[in-house]
Each structure stands twice: as C-alpha cells, then as structure tokens.
Amino acid sequence: MDLNFTPEEESFRAEVRAFLAAELPADLRDKVNLGRRLRKDDWLRWQKILYRRGWGAGMWPQRYGGAGWSVVQQHIFDEEGAAAGAPPQIPFSLRMVAPVLMTFGNAAQQNYYLPRIISGEDWWCQGYSEPGSGSDLASLRTSAVRQGDRYLVNGQKTWNTLGQYADWIFCLVRTSSEARPQQGISFLLIDMKSPGVSVKPIITIDGEREINDIFFENVEVPVQNLVGEENKGWTYAKFLLGHERTNNAGIGNCKRNLQRLKRIATAQPSNGRPLSEDPRFRERIAQVELELMALEITNLRVLSAEAGAAHAPGPEASILKIKGSEIIQQLAELQMQALGHDALISVPEALELDWSPPRLLADHYPEYAPPLSGQYFNQRKTTIYAGSTEIQKNIIAKLILGL
Amino acid sequence: MDFRYSEEQLALQDTLRRFIARDYDFERRRALARSPLGFSAEAWDQYAELGLLALPLPEQFGGLGGNGVDIMAIMETIGQGLLLEPYLTTVVLCGGLIRDAASEAVRQSILPQIAAGKLKIALAAYEAAGRYDLAHVGCAAAGYGDAWTLSGRKAVVLDAPSADCFLVSARVAGQVAEADGISLFLVPRDAPGLTLFAYPTQSGARAADLQLHDVVVGPDAVIGLPGRALAIVERAVDSAIAALCAEAVGIVSALNEASLNYLKTRKQFGVPIGAFQALQHRMAEMIIAAEQARSMAIIAAVQVDAADAAKRRRAISGAKAYVGQAARFVGQQAVQLHGAMGVIDDIVISHYFKRLTMINMSLGDADFHLGRFSEQSAHAQASTVSL
Numbered sequence: 001m002d003l004n005f006t007p008e009e010e011s012f013r014a015e016v017r018a019f020l021a022a023e024l025p026a027d028l029r030d031k032v033n034l035g036r037r038l039r040k041d042d043w044l045r046w047q048k049i050l051y052r053r054g055w056g057a058g059m060w061p062q063r064y065g066g067a068g069w070s071v072v073q074q075h076i077f078d079e080e081g082a083a084a085g086a087p088p089q090i091p092f093s094l095r096m097v098a099p100v101l102m103t104f105g106n107a108a109q110q111n112y113y114l115p116r117i118i119s120g121e122d123w124w125c126q127g128y129s130e131p132g133s134g135s136d137l138a139s140l141r142t143s144a145v146r147q148g149d150r151y152l153v154n155g156q157k158t159w160n161t162l163g164q165y166a167d168w169i170f171c172l173v174r175t176s177s178e179a180r181p182q183q184g185i186s187f188l189l190i191d192m193k194s195p196g197v198s199v200k201p202i203i204t205i206d207g208e209r210e211i212n213d214i215f216f217e218n219v220e221v222p223v224q225n226l227v228g229e230e231n232k233g234w235t236y237a238k239f240l241l242g243h244e245r246t247n248n249a250g251i252g253n254c255k256r257n258l259q260r261l262k263r264i265a266t267a268q269p270s271n272g273r274p275l276s277e278d279p280r281f282r283e284r285i286a287q288v289e290l291e292l293m294a295l296e297i298t299n300l301r302v303l304s305a306e307a308g309a310a311h312a313p314g315p316e317a318s319i320l321k322i323k324g325s326e327i328i329q330q331l332a333e334l335q336m337q338a339l340g341h342d343a344l345i346s347v348p349e350a351l352e353l354d355w356s357p358p359r360l361l362a363d364h365y366p367e368y369a370p371p372l373s374g375q376y377f378n379q380r381k382t383t384i385y386a387g388s389t390e391i392q393k394n395i396i397a398k399l400i401l402g403l
Numbered sequence: 404m405d406f407r408y409s410e411e412q413l414a415l416q417d418t419l420r421r422f423i424a425r426d427y428d429f430e431r432r433r434a435l436a437r438s439p440l441g442f443s444a445e446a447w448d449q450y451a452e453l454g455l456l457a458l459p460l461p462e463q464f465g466g467l468g469g470n471g472v473d474i475m476a477i478m479e480t481i482g483q484g485l486l487l488e489p490y491l492t493t494v495v496l497c498g499g500l501i502r503d504a505a506s507e508a509v510r511q512s513i514l515p516q517i518a519a520g521k522l523k524i525a526l527a528a529y530e531a532a533g534r535y536d537l538a539h540v541g542c543a544a545a546g547y548g549d550a551w552t553l554s555g556r557k558a559v560v561l562d563a564p565s566a567d568c569f570l571v572s573a574r575v576a577g578q579v580a581e582a583d584g585i586s587l588f589l590v591p592r593d594a595p596g597l598t599l600f601a602y603p604t605q606s607g608a609r610a611a612d613l614q615l616h617d618v619v620v621g622p623d624a625v626i627g628l629p630g631r632a633l634a635i636v637e638r639a640v641d642s643a644i645a646a647l648c649a650e651a652v653g654i655v656s657a658l659n660e661a662s663l664n665y666l667k668t669r670k671q672f673g674v675p676i677g678a679f680q681a682l683q684h685r686m687a688e689m690i691i692a693a694e695q696a697r698s699m700a701i702i703a704a705v706q707v708d709a710a711d712a713a714k715r716r717r718a719i720s721g722a723k724a725y726v727g728q729a730a731r732f733v734g735q736q737a738v739q740l741h742g743a744m745g746v747i748d749d750i751v752i753s754h755y756f757k758r759l760t761m762i763n764m765s766l767g768d769a770d771f772h773l774g775r776f777s778e779q780s781a782h783a784q785a786s787t788v789s790l
Contacts, residue, residue: 001472002405003705009404072404279774286777290699290725297698301406319691396690397683401663 003297005072013076020084023049029085030353033260035371037208037351038087040123040165046087047120056118057094064102064110065118071303075251082252092161093117093124096240097170100187104228104236113168113189127157127171127190127214128237134159135391137172138181138234142216144173144188146223146230151175151188153196153219159385163199163212166192172237175230187233189225196220204381206374207348241387249299249320250328254292257331261285264338264368275338288330295323315399318392325382325389336376343373406701412476418453419477422446423484429751435487436607440565442487451520456494460502464514471642475649475704482653485754487608489523489562495646497524497570500587500639504627509589525566527557527590527613528636532579535767537572537636539580542615544573544588549622553588553596553615561765563611564601567592571615575630587632589624590615606761607754634712641719644766645703648726651762652700654755655693655730658737661752662686665741682740689733696729717779720772727762727769734759 005013028046031038050056059074060066069077081088089095098117101109116122133140142155153173163169169190176184190197196219201209228236265276265285275281302316336343342365349355350370357365383389397403408416427446435443450456458473460466467473474495481490498517501510501524516522533539542555553573560569568591577584590597596618601611627635666677666686676682699722706718734756738745745752763769 001408001701001705003701005404279777282777282780283773286724286773286780289780290721290773290776291695293702293721294695294698294725297701298694300404301694301698304404304406316694319694322691323695390684393684393687394680396687397680400690401677401683401686403663403666403677403683403686 079252125166185233249324441609457518465518471707478649479653482650504635645707724772
C-alpha cells in the first residue's frame, strides 16, 4: 500500500499549478471563487486557453487531439483547477458526447465533431430527460421517423443544462416501439439551429437560468447524424452514464468549498468571537470534512483500480456519486448557515463581479455572501441529476450486491 | 499510488484465516469467551509461531519490523475472526510503546519475550473520573531515594487479568489533568500492593480495575522521561486506535457479507427479502459506509507512523470518529436486517455487533474524537485534505 503520488505525478502537479498561476484569467478566477455568474464566453475562453496548451481534453487519447492523461493525472488536474478557481470544463461535450463518438461513432463523425469540441468551437448539450421520462428514462417518447435520408424529429426534452448556449444537442430518440422500450432508442446528433428547434428557459429555485425545455417540431435531421446503429442508443447511453459519473465525486470542488466554508466561519462573528470557535458549528464542519477525507481516498481507490484495469468505473462510481453529491450539499448548507440572518438577503445583481453593496449593507454583507443562499438551493439538484441517489442505490443493489 | 496489500500481507492474512477456519470457529470462540482465561493460550502460541507477535517489533529484538499497514492487515482479520487474544494490548499498544519510548535495556529484556509469546503486558492509563482523557492521572508516584512508590487506581484496564506486567501512568508532579508531571512505570503483576478486580467485557474479553497501594518499583521501571510520559502514552494509544479501526473494518465487512447473504436466502411473502427496495437501499448504504470506513482506516494505518504528532493525531481522531459512526450504523442495521436472528446469542451477528460497539467505546468514542479532530481542523488550510 502506497498513498504517495509518483515523482512523475508530482511534477505533473507542479506543471499544472504553474500553468494555472500564469494562464487563468483573474476575472474568471474571481467569478469562480466568489460564486459569481459565468457566461458562455467565460466557459469558452477557458476551454480555448486549455486547448492552446494542448490540454483541451486531458483524458482523450492523443489521436483525437487529447492529452492522453491517466485517470490520476486527470484527477490532479481537476483538483488543482478547483483549488485555483478555474471554471470546470463543459462536461456535455468533453466527457459525455465525445467518448460516445470515439467508441460508437464513425470516422466522419469523429473527424468533424471532435476537433470542434476540443477547440471550444462547438457547445454541446444533452437531450435525455422528458416530461414523462425522468428516472425511467427508457420510457422516452421523442420520436424520430426515417423519411429517406432524413429523420423527422418531434417531441420535447427537458432539464436541459445550458442548452441556451448550445450549438448541438445529442438526443435519445425513439425509432421503434415494437420491442422492449430500451430496444427502440437511437442516439441522434441535432444541430440546434435546425428549423423547428426551440429553447424555452426554466427558471431554477435560485432564480437563475441554467436549464431549459427544448421542443422539436418536425425537425429534419440527416441520417448521417445517427451515431452507431439505429435502435442501439440505449447501450450508448448507458456507456455514457458510466463516463458521466467518472468525476461525480467532485473532490476538487468539494475541497474548494470546504476551504471557503472555513474562511467564512472564521470571518463571521458570533457573540463577539469567530463562528469557527463555536463548538457546535465547528463539529458540523468537522463532520463533513471527515466524509470528504474518506471520499477522497475512496475516489483514489476507485481511480487506481480503474487505472490498473483500463476501463471506465463500474457500479462503484455510484458510491462516489451518492457521497460526493451529499457532501457538496452539506458544504453549501453550512456556508449559507454561516451567514445567519444575512442568508435572507436576495440581491440578484450582486452576482455580477462589478457589484458593490450600498453603504448600509456594506458593513455586514461581505463579498462572499451574495451567492451562498442561492447555491444552497441550487445544489439540491446534485442528488437528483445524473441518476438520483435512489437510482444509484438501485444500481448498487443490482450490480454490486446482486439483489 | 497503490491501495492493495502486499503479497506478504495477503499471505499473512490468509494464514490467519486458515487458522480461524480450522481452530477458531464460532462455537469454539464462544466456549473460550466463557472459559476462566477468556481466550486460547494455544492460539497465542500459534500467533508467536506465525510471527504475528513479532510483527511490529524491531528486527534487532526478534521482531519483523512491520508498519501500520501490516498491523491493519492482521487486525482486519482478527476482527473477522472475533479473536479474543490480547494482541491489541500486548503487541500493538504496549509492544509499540516500549519499542518507541523505552531504554535499550528495557527493549532488550521485554520485546523478544513479547515476540516469543512469553510475556503479556497491559496498559493502565485511564482513570474513572477522567473518561477518555489520558492526562487525567490521579494515581501518584512518590520518589524515595532512587525508588518510586505508586498509589492510586486505574479503571477498565483491558486484558489485565492475563497480563504479566503493567505499564502504569502515575503523577510525579502537578495537578490531576495537567499534561506535565506524568511518568510511566513498568509494574510486575506480582508486585506487593497491587490488587486486581477482574471482570469480563461486553464483547467476551477480560479487563480489570487496578488498585495500587504503596507499590514500590526501582528506577529501571521508569519508561521514557520522568514527568513527560503523556506524549508516549498518546502515541501508543494512537497506534492502538489505528489498529481498532482496522479491526472494525474487518467486522463491518463480515457483517455486510452475512447481511447480504441473509437478504438473498431469507424468504418472506414468498420472495427473498432482498427483493424489497427498502432493504436493498439499506444494504447499499451499509456497503457505502464500509467503503468509506475502510478509506479512513487506511489513512489511520498510513499516518500512524507519521513523525509529525499533530498530523498523526488529526488522522487518528478523524478515523476513530468516522469509523465509529460507520460501524455503529452497519452494526445496528445488520441486526435489524437479521430480524430476531440478530438479537440472539446463538448467531454470530450479535457478537460482531457487540464487538463493534465496544471498539467504539474504547480509547475515546466517536464524539470524543470528533471533538478532538474539530479543534485541530477549524483553521486547517491543507490543500489536500487527507494526506
């Protein structure tokens, strides 16, 4: 048993750290660290900086322009990026549709889409959930009917994250209703500019625009946009879910939030002393810190087993998803709670970097305060999306425990 | 980075498992727990033969020079077998303390005897009013010439009834609960003035309260620096805590295996009860708790050898608190999933549960260690949380 990173991994960490110090724009860093709004340009700017460094897609194989990192290198990169205040990369493109294209797409699809993803030219979003198909995704009804060299797509996708920015959407569509629901699903790539595609925002619990309904009305999609074989989409979707959960422990993000929580608890007054000296609050921090300590090692155990076996994480990824989502929720909750009654204040314009508080508010509403309540509300999503905690427990019961 | 046990560690575990399967099944263990000694003297000899008693001791004293991960591998298996022998106290706690803190002469006279299975030692460090505070030492040591006279009481000394001698903390200066002024003495079992009040523990082991009435020991009985022994006791207790975490992880795995098997075989309403989602989800939570607890036990096993005392203590307290909580959850739920089968003496589940509970209550419970961890952690600025 050896918990040390290798000298090569340590020097990679140093390289990442130096790169971040030199190349991460200060305004992006401040937005991330202070929880201010990120816009499309912010995400893409960072992707383009990474691309120029050759790190546009760390874990992609080099033949697709990736850096060919090991899982441990990717982990180090994620951890350092989170600590430095780098925005996360757009997962829908890099970690979701791209591995599907590499594994099941044809050469033409790979050659066209992958370079545009890694360079930050195209933004992808995910078309999975529908109003009647959430956890029971295989019941989806958005239809794609073959007409010559085109599919005619009709239906509605929902809970679509950041689709307002997207150039492309990868969709699960129904191409057959004859056999089991899982067997009539296809994986289709749709240009968001196609006539008949409309995007309608859904305002989330924190008042922000993060997700959308997407409607398809007689949208014509060329058949060459089908990935793999018709009616095999469910297999590809399950493959993708395995990749989606790879980083679901979110260790780096949790660590950044833990450090921020400690800083806030040290800065917030409570009976004339720092809140961090209140034993009750201190022990609540300690409790979530312990969960995170354990999860960091559990995550590394999964990663190092994965590195040895050279496969995407199996059902044990469900353990990481469950714990990682619970931890980030607890960290968000404690950060809000640290504010005391300042948590009540709702000032949407305070989420812009150039906002400064009016004089009366300034003496008790520090710059870390504005996003915290909204983040608490927002983070309730983490135990719901990408397979809810309950679905993850079903997966564990079935695939690990054989129940 | 590698989280696997080495070939040697796996072989050692395998040997011990085969011994358990052959000589230490559940019925045998129950009989031993009820016997006057409370464990198996033959098993102790076997452990000596297998090299288990020599494992963490230095090679020049007949040891094998093992580290915290070696102990983890053994303790995990000891947990699975619910072994009753005083391995933790004699080898890990007292053997480790003497290895780290005693003079060359004491090491020379004691450690080879431990490795050979000829000597058992117990640590008498806690007192009734002190709860889990090792600095709470009311037992007094007065110097006369170059001899010491010890008087006072020690509470719940684990494995005391079978011990050949004791490591006793006693105060040479200062007030009760002061960190300074504590010395540690090696006291033979037959020292005049030493009385034992022995009893079984809830998990089938043995313990005793000690009363010392003008017990006289010579200058060579002092272990470590006079008046400065708290740190060496704490370090030894920390290594015992890491070992307990590993033992708990072994039991948690065994309980999960048993519970899963029960869910698959026990039928009600015409189906295996594992078909019910409420129980599937509970079992999933137990598996998650086990994996997380194992990760914390790994941290403890690796950090227990750390030179930096603050770093070590933070890891150890964090692990004891977390493993304690996870063990409580898995233990209680294993009993629950087994229904009435979980609350009878005839089946191993209740014995595992009791041992887990007693591990939690030993050397500082989860609340105690959560408090200690949180005091050290509030302002920590580690870039890496665990290591």
